Amino acid sequence: MSSHEVELITRVEGHAVYAVDLEKGEVKSVRFAPVEGARLFEAWLRQRHYDEVYFFASRICGFCPVSHNLASVKAVEAALQVQPSEQTVKLRKIMNFGEHLQSHCIHVFFLSLPDFVGAESAFALLPQYGEEVKAAVEFRDHANYLIEAVGGRPVHPMATAVGGFRRLPTPTQIAEMLSRARQMKKLLEKLVDFYSKAKVPEFSRETEYLGLQSQLEYALYDGCLASTKGFKAEVEAYKQHIEEEVREYSTAKYYTREGKPFMVGALARFNLNYDQLSDDAKETAETLGLKHPTYNSFHNTTAQLVEMVHDVDEVLKILEEFQDSGLKDERPPKVEVKPGKGTASVEAPRGTLIHSYEMDGNGLLREVDIVTPTAMSLNNVEADMRVLVKENLNLPREKLASLVEALIRAYDPCISCSVHFLRK
Amino acid sequence: MGKLKVAFFDFTSCNGCLLSMINHPEFVEVVSHVELADFRLVRSLKVEGPFDVSFVEGYPGDSHEIERLKKIREQSNMLVALGACACTGSIQSIRNFFDLEEAANYVYKGVKKDIAEVKPLDAYVEVDFYLPGCPASGAEAVQTLKALLVGRKPEIPMHAVCVECKLRETECVLVQGIPCLGPVTRGGCGAPCPAAGYFCDGCRGPCSDPNVASEVEILRKLLGKEEIVRLFRRYASLKEAFKEVAEGKVE
Numbered sequence: 001m002s003s004h005e006v007e008l009i010t011r012v013e014g015h016a017v018y019a020v021d022l023e024k025g026e027v028k029s030v031r032f033a034p035v036e037g038a039r040l041f042e043a044w045l046r047q048r049h050y051d052e053v054y055f056f057a058s059r060i061c062g063f064c065p066v067s068h069n070l071a072s073v074k075a076v077e078a079a080l081q082v083q084p085s086e087q088t089v090k091l092r093k094i095m096n097f098g099e100h101l102q103s104h105c106i107h108v109f110f111l112s113l114p115d116f117v118g119a120e121s122a123f124a125l126l127p128q129y130g131e132e133v134k135a136a137v138e139f140r141d142h143a144n145y146l147i148e149a150v151g152g153r154p155v156h157p158m159a160t161a162v163g164g165f166r167r168l169p170t171p172t173q174i175a176e177m178l179s180r181a182r183q184m185k186k187l188l189e190k191l192v193d194f195y196s197k198a199k200v201p202e203f204s205r206e207t208e209y210l211g212l213q214s215q216l217e218y219a220l221y222d223g224c225l226a227s228t229k230g231f232k233a234e235v236e237a238y239k240q241h242i243e244e245e246v247r248e249y250s251t252a253k254y255y256t257r258e259g260k261p262f263m264v265g266a267l268a269r270f271n272l273n274y275d276q277l278s279d280d281a282k283e284t285a286e287t288l289g290l291k292h293p294t295y296n297s298f299h300n301t302t303a304q305l306v307e308m309v310h311d312v313d314e315v316l317k318i319l320e321e322f323q324d325s326g327l328k329d330e331r332p333p334k335v336e337v338k339p340g341k342g343t344a345s346v347e348a349p350r351g352t353l354i355h356s357y358e359m360d361g362n363g364l365l366r367e368v369d370i371v372t373p374t375a376m377s378l379n380n381v382e383a384d385m386r387v388l389v390k391e392n393l394n395l396p397r398e399k400l401a402s403l404v405e406a407l408i409r410a411y412d413p414c415i416s417c418s419v420h421f422l423r424k
Numbered sequence: 425m426g427k428l429k430v431a432f433f434d435f436t437s438c439n440g441c442l443l444s445m446i447n448h449p450e451f452v453e454v455v456s457h458v459e460l461a462d463f464r465l466v467r468s469l470k471v472e473g474p475f476d477v478s479f480v481e482g483y484p485g486d487s488h489e490i491e492r493l494k495k496i497r498e499q500s501n502m503l504v505a506l507g508a509c510a511c512t513g514s515i516q517s518i519r520n521f522f523d524l525e526e527a528a529n530y531v532y533k534g535v536k537k538d539i540a541e542v543k544p545l546d547a548y549v550e551v552d553f554y555l556p557g558c559p560a561s562g563a564e565a566v567q568t569l570k571a572l573l574v575g576r577k578p579e580i581p582m583h584a585v586c587v588e589c590k591l592r593e594t595e596c597v598l599v600q601g602i603p604c605l606g607p608v609t610r611g612g613c614g615a616p617c618p619a620a621g622y623f624c625d626g627c628r629g630p631c632s633d634p635n636v637a638s639e640v641e642i643l644r645k646l647l648g649k650e651e652i653v654r655l656f657r658r659y660a661s662l663k664e665a666f667k668e669v670a671e672g673k674v675e
């Protein structure tokens with residue numbers, strides 16, 4: 001790799017390039033920059049009505065539409081001071097888990113694992129690992145069903161509403177979800193076994209791991225901001241703690257906390273909230289040799305698989321309860337429109353996602369700010385790249401390039417989400 | 425005869441259309457019968473053109489992407505627009521009603537930019553077949569591939585979404601006083617939105633011969649003028665049939 005060599009990276013959501021600039025055997029600069037057309041969601045969501053924006057928000061990303069949908073509807077609820085019912089929250093959690101499960105499954109087995117076994121794509125895995133790939137496909141289908149049964153369809157759900165759901169899953173759908181969640185639990189044995197064949201590269205660079213945290217559970221749907229460095233803050237106060245920065249070379253928004261890069265996502269959550277993982281998830285971590293805490297960013301993929309075990313356990317709990325007691329016939333509440341501000345966050349598969357709105361008396365948004373997980377981790381990707389390249393300068397160019405690509409891919413970057421990016 | 429050489433490209437988009445296609449249970453089986461060329465989203469291998477068929481998701485978001493689209497067109501015997509972004513600009517086209525300079529400044533606070541107006545693929549190149557929807561229907565994408573594999577001309581419906589509500593026996597939401605674009609929107613999706621307690625918000629663009637005037641008359645009883653305009657500014661405001669209302673010409 002030398003200066004001005006820019007590669008379009010494959011097997012990631014959206015378009016991004018990376019470059020490493022070497023001079024006299026030294027790493028001069030590194031960059032990782034999404035280059036997709038700027039989508040300016042924040043600008044055009046203004047003047048749209050609160051009861052439609054959470055459907056538009058899902059279109060920020062086809063890989064995590066549920067997270068954007070939920071963060072958005074929660075921000076609207078915060079602005080309107082609407083409190084969703086307990087049942088609504090549980091149903092939303094099923095959608096959220098469903099999304100984490102499908103997204104992690106695709107990333108671990110179809111996008112990342114090929115790197116760790118030296119294959120070009122999941123298609124190339126088929127001849128040797130047909131059975132296992134089939135199990136992963138089945139798992140993904142079940143996860144999509146969870147989103148569909150609650151949200152209406154897997155990509156861009158439309159059953160969510162402010163304070164509730166437009167339509168509730170039928171008893172048949174609850175039973176079907178439960179049966180599929182049980183199958184997922186079984187499939188995981190095979191998948192964990194499959195993944196243990198992966199050779200995850202050695203690497204270590206400690207950073208600050210940030211995510212949502214809750215006293216009640218391994219936080220995904222709700223919580224406050226927290227990090228492994230002891231930082232804690234209400235989500236509403238994010239702007240005081242997470243600094244936005246525009247870099248000269250990419251016109252992208254990069255984020256730092258106290259001037260330093262930090263990481264969000266599965267590995268960050270694992271490092272931050274390990275104690276609250278389900279017993280089986282902890283056991284899986286042990287089986288896969290994932291120690292807590294771990295500073296190897298490549299293990300983000302492993303942490304995703306550990307989370308898959310945890311998420312299925314949690315989904316099973318909620319569904320068993322629904323199966324026993326049935327759903328109450330709840331309708332979304334009547335909403336009183338008033339001016340207000342609302343900020344909310346959920347953990348998307350790739351990490352903490354924040355939507356923040358200001359609304360006028362007609363229910364139209366006036367100010368919009370969206371902070372996406374991929375954007376928050378960008379600085380950390382670059383910091384990792386710098387160390388990784390430095391430690392592997394002796395490798396032939398092509399090998400080094402694949403290693404850098406594998407690192408970027410392990411972060412599971414979601415470029416469509418990083419709406420702030422512009423081409424240089 | 426050799427295998428059909430098929431490529432999948434993504435431009436500025438959310439990747440939800442390609443994902444919906446990959447999610448379809450028959451997709452893996454169907455692609456095993458084609459020569460899979462470029463598919464950046466899921467594989468590293470690049471196969472050079474020319475291509476028999478190229479599926480293109482998204483819209484060209486900057487000058488580089490416009491050039492890339494033109495090159496792909498040159499190399500493709502057939503070009504399929506996959507999804508609303510590619511067919512009509514989708515919800516991104518809402519941005520066209522803002523001053524681009526102001527909108528960019530709002531997000532990037534004065535940083536220089538290369539941003540194209542939101543236009544569908546056929547504003548730049550010839551498109552041979554359209555698969556509408558936000559997201560596009562995975563079933564229709566797979567069905568299109570299958571037709572092409574056996575050398576048949578692919579076909580998808582042009583009738584209104586209402587036809588599909590009747591077929592699946594969804595209680596009409598419009599009758600219950602909920603505004604719905606189904607009467608003027610192209611079906612083929614199976615009308616999932618009214619069935620989920622929502623309404624059809626028109627993601628597949630206009631059906632054949634939509635009676636927009638009568639639709640607006642019905643909506644006028646339920647909504648204010650501005651709300652109607654907003655509804656027509658969702659996915660297909662650039663389409664001739666929807667343009668006038670989207671631009672605010674409502675009595």
Ligand code: SF4
Nearest residue numbers: 438440508509558559
């Ligand atoms: S049409 Fe909709 S689902 Fe498809 S890429 Fe565009 S925004 Fe995403």
Ligand code: SF4
Nearest residue numbers: 586589596597604606
């Ligand atoms: S709900 Fe909408 S799409 Fe369905 S029949 Fe009624 S008007 Fe047509």
Ligand code: SF4
Nearest residue numbers: 613617624625626627
């Ligand atoms: S019902 Fe309407 S909004 Fe829903 S998928 Fe069909 S065309 Fe799109």
